[in-house]
Amino acid sequence: MGNWAAALPLLPERLLTLSLKLPGEWTESGAGRRAEKLFTVRVDVWGEGAVLLALATYADAWLTLDLRERPQPDVAAENAPRLATALKRISELTGAETDPGDPTRHARPTAEGFGDLLAEGAEYDDSWGTFEVPGRWKRLMALVPGSAEGQDYESSTEHPVRYARVRRGERVLGFLWASVGDAAAGYEPRNAAGDAAFAAGVPWLLRLRPLRARGFGAPEALEELLGDREDGPEGSAVESTAHEAASLDALEELSGRF
Template sequence: MITSEPVGEWFWEPSPVSGAAESGISRAFALLTDVRKTLVSLGLVTGEGTGSVVLSDRRAMATPLCEHRDVPVEAGDGFGPGFAAAAGAVGALSLLPDQLLTLSLKLAGEWTESGVGRRAEKLFTVRVDVWGEGAVLLALSTYADAWLTLDLRERPQPEVAAENAPRLAAALKRISELTGSEIDPGDPTRHARPTAEGFGDLLAEGAEYDDSWGTFEVPGRWKRLMGLVPGSSEGQDYESSTEHPVRYARVRRGERVLGFLWASVGDAAAGYEPRNAAGDAAFEGGVPWLLRLRSLRARGFGAQQALEELLGDRDDGPGGSAVESTAHEAASLDALEELSGRF
């Protein structure tokens, strides 16, 4: 399953920037390059995704001095002209004490299940922080449970872990070697406990929380999604949960499924479930459809009527998306929420 928040994180502290002989941007760029090449070589990422370059004064982090966010990154040896230009623009500025330079990548990647490849648009993120005083921090995060012996609903999946965990372990070892620093596994998350080799064996030690997918991931991504929708939702939207079966239709951007527009068959509940494997676009793509549901509710449409009204509809805003013209049925909203995290 794919999450919107990290399943686990790991950290390294490479040697500091070597004074005037080396710039912070060149060190950060080199580390990102090496880590991405390592992940590509092991088949964990494809190399493509988005990147961000941010320069901040640590006394006013909320207002960066310079920022370029979510710049497309191309597969191949380089990052593509957009990200290189963004790094160059920030790199032209001097990195002074009390300033922080952050370069980060959100990388599409792949794992396997019974030998079948699966893809997520944000499987790993890599971040390099360089302080004006010279200190460097490298962080790697993953957003999948493919490395775990229990999935996020506590179902055993030792075969899936056996297919994928060795490549993650190899990546962590290689990153430690190329940085010349020891790995620092991050704190346990709501989903798992990171270790120097990947993750602890949940079949042996048990999960920290029962059903971390339903307990934390589903409410957390609903909060994130609603934070993107303008205006107050109080009293304006359909109910967000139901105990009844639901009908749903896929929301697509080209060939990519962004999420699922749904309506209860038994009460006044309707909404949108983001498909986590589509990455950030899954959340952004749901906003216009939630606003249309809100408008239909204000006009007196029932939940099922609203879904029928939107079947086959298109949104021509930035990026654009469309609702498929055919609705399907899921046994419950919980089943649809799980589907949205599984592929």
């Protein structure tokens, strides 16, 4: 990295930052899983020649407890050695030691990956449900134009829900859902699909609004949209068959891990 940085025509006291979003795969019980944003890499290069390379991961496959604090030692055993090998190789290529960074609410980074949460415990119980789900909803609604007040179905329910996958081609981007017991309906972005999952939810949330205005109950609104698709070759489509989930929590869990 030092020779590469020296070759850049940078001015003193100036900083160049390069950022990459990297897809990747991990395994669970031998089955492959893929995320479009498994890692991010940021390289900061200062004009004086100093270089900082930062690697961040967006999956819990390396942890002995998943983000809902459930034990997954077998998943960690399958994947953590791959992360350790990658970190070692990066250290060899850069000629620098790995600085694991500060602990987060989810895990304690180490030079080889992450500490064993089964032995250490996590800082917060059910941190995925406490922090990730509300954050996803806030991010999604920030993309939806217009005021939501009085136009949208309720965003949460204690009842079972019906849902349908939203796809672009063969890729699942999220889940359009409706409560079977009250006036709640919405869209859950699929974490592994990255930014595209949030963008895909916007037109379907907008299509729910006129259905609510016309007096459609939540289940009827979902039925109305089954098999529908956006205009254009790059649009998403809702599958034609609805599925059952025991609760919205169960669907949120599916969207975070599927």
